[in-house]
Amino acid sequence: MPLKAVLFDMDGVIVDTEPLHRKAYFNMFDDLKIEVSEEIYTSFTGASTKKVCETLITEYQLEKNHEELALIKRRYFKEYFYNDADFQLLPGVKNLIQNYFENGIKLVLASSASMTTIDMVFDKFDLEKYFIAKISGADLKESKPHPEIFVLASELANERKENCMVIEDSTNGILAAHAAGIFCTAYKSEHSFGQNYEKATLVISDFSEVEFDKISTHF
Structure with a gap:
């Protein structure tokens, strides 16, 4: 056949977009002034942005909804996507x-x-x-x-x-x-x-x- x-x-x-997602998430963590360990970040592997944001809201008692967090993350991701020379x-x-x-x-x-x-x-x-x-x-x-x-x-x-x-x-x-x-x-x-x-x-x-x-x- x-x-x-x-x-x-x-x-x-x-x-390989993973390095871009990582940079975008860690920029978002900085904006939110939260410390996310490597162990916690690794546990997000394969999860949707919505799921990650919902987990962060619960874990860190954030006063934003998952759509607001996702917007921050996506803005950074888009910036890296078009401007990161390594991508x-x-x-x-x-x-x-x-x-x-x-x-x-x-x-x-x-x-x-x-x-x-x-x-x-x-x-x-x-x-x-x-x-x-x-x-x-x-x-x-x-x-x-x-x-x-x-x-x-x-x-x-x-x-x-x-x-x-x-x-x-x-x-x-x-x-x-x-x-x-x-x-x-x-x-x-x-x-x-x-x-x-x-x-x-x-x-x-x-x-x-x-x-x-x-x-x-x-x-």
């Missing part, structure tokens, strides 16, 4: 996207990020023209590791699951692809801490390893 579509995760695969596409991913595109592979983005953040990334790095569809997990009923996002992505590509491949970097994303019954390439990078790759079909550390000619032999 030939490869027809690649379903990309975004954070940790195309870009770039992950090494080799643009070449890989172009390589698939030139070989007629359909590309779908399937990310847990909000559509606002997805659109910001696509606009900043000029990715729109390569992808036939974008899905935000924020708009779905279920979150990774539930397979819903990848099942939907294969449907949007209008290809059978056997003709699709997922590229993921996180345990939850790999589990979601596995549960969907889709070939999953796990990208293990310097940004991947404590992730479990057991359920991945293939593990790579360089995107050149899955360029069209090389990955086609697996299908």
Whole structure:
């Protein structure tokens, strides 16, 4: 069965926004004059902005609602997003996207990020023209590791699951692809801490390893 579509995760695969979120949150903590330990901050990993803000309000008896806190955080995030020189596409991913595109592979983005953040990334790095569809997990009923996002992505590509491949970097994303019954390439990078790759079909550390000619032999 030939490869027809690649379903990309975004954070940790195309870009790494975690350093920007971290800077934005710690600026917000300074504004609120609260001390948030590394241990508490780490416990926020993977949580939505709303959930983090609600937790802060309870923990620190803050006299603001979660929308007000989220506005402060988002303002800082946007500033870093457009002005932080260190924020770039992950090494080799643009070449890989172009390589698939030139070989007629359909590309779908399937990310847990909000559509606002997805659109910001696509606009900043000029990715729109390569992808036939974008899905935000924020708009779905279920979150990774539930397979819903990848099942939907294969449907949007209008290809059978056997003709699709997922590229993921996180345990939850790999589990979601596995549960969907889709070939999953796990990208293990310097940004991947404590992730479990057991359920991945293939593990790579360089995107050149899955360029069209090389990955086609697996299908």
